[in-house]
Amino acid sequence: MSAPRLLDRDGPLRYLLQPPRPGSPGPHPVLMFLHGFDEGAPMPVHEALTRHGPLRPGNAVDALQNFLVAAPQLPVRGDVWSRYAGAVRDILTTVLDEHAGDPQRSYLTGFSFGGNGVFDLASLQPETWAALWAVDPTRVPRRDPRRPIWLSVGEVARYGKRDFIEALRLERLADGTSGDRLYLDEGADHVGSAALAYADARIYAWLLDRRLAPAA
Numbered sequence: 405m406s407a408p409r410l411l412d413r414d415g416p417l418r419y420l421l422q423p424p425r426p427g428s429p430g431p432h433p434v435l436m437f438l439h440g441f442d443e444g445a446p447m448p449v450h451e452a453l454t455r456h457g458p459l460r461p462g463n464a465v466d467a468l469q470n471f472l473v474a475a476p477q478l479p480v481r482g483d484v485w486s487r488y489a490g491a492v493r494d495i496l497t498t499v500l501d502e503h504a505g506d507p508q509r510s511y512l513t514g515f516s517f518g519g520n521g522v523f524d525l526a527s528l529q530p531e532t533w534a535a536l537w538a539v540d541p542t543r544v545p546r547r548d549p550r551r552p553i554w555l556s557v558g559e560v561a562r563y564g565k566r567d568f569i570e571a572l573r574l575e576r577l578a579d580g581t582s583g584d585r586l587y588l589d590e591g592a593d594h595v596g597s598a599a600l601a602y603a604d605a606r607i608y609a610w611l612l613d614r615r616l617a618p619a620a
Contacts, residue, residue, distance in 0.1 A: 410459065412449065415498060416491035419476040420453045423503060425469040430504035433612060435468075436496060437475040438514030438521040444481035452477055456515050456598040467608040474499050483542070485514070485521025489528045496532070508616045513537035515598045516560070526551050535584075535614035537607060540597045544571050552614045554607055557589035558597025565589065577606075584614070 411421040424432045443452035453475040499505050512533045514522040519541030526536050526549035536551050540558030544567045574587040
């Protein structure tokens with residue numbers, strides 16, 4: 405598989421955009437990726453947003469090539485994605501409008517502090533995201549975001565795994581399970597959990613089975 409084309413875009417936050425493969429039919433599902441602590445500015449944007457997550461070089465998940473993938477960068481480091489909820493939604497609106505995105509199939513994912521951001525933003529924007537995918541977040545959300553959730557557990561989330569399961573009513577992924585609240589713990593460390601998760605074709609297929617209801 406050839407390396408994806410990455411477009412460097414300015415907006416309310418600087419972001420990278422991976423268009424879908426040429427010739428794939430629209431409207432296209434959108435995957436918004438929120439990075440962790442180290443990847444905030446001043447790290448160079450290409451290095452930051454391809455270090456972990458769906459844009460990591462060598463990610464060979466074929467289904468990912470049909471997504472529009474957007475990855476914004478915070479201007480500061482910290483557990484602060486909630487401060488930029490409006491900026492992330494503005495980027496989503498631009499991607500949907502300019503690249504034939506599908507508003508019923510817009511998904512939010514993030515790693516580490518970005519996983520915290522997934523829950524924070526979804527609580528503020530429950531009608532925006534069709535499904536949520538948090539990879540080794542560092543804290544249990546204060547409120548249920550009321551969306552389908554896949555939790556990829558790593559070294560950090562493992563310490564609070566029981567709390568995540570109870571707060572979000574999660575079911576362990578097993579053969580034959582296909583519910584709206586799932587978790588998977590493959591025993592990886594923090595960084596390893598991201599490498600495994602974003603290369604797992606099952607999760608992308610699960611996302612694509614979740615849609616928002618069309619606007620009335």
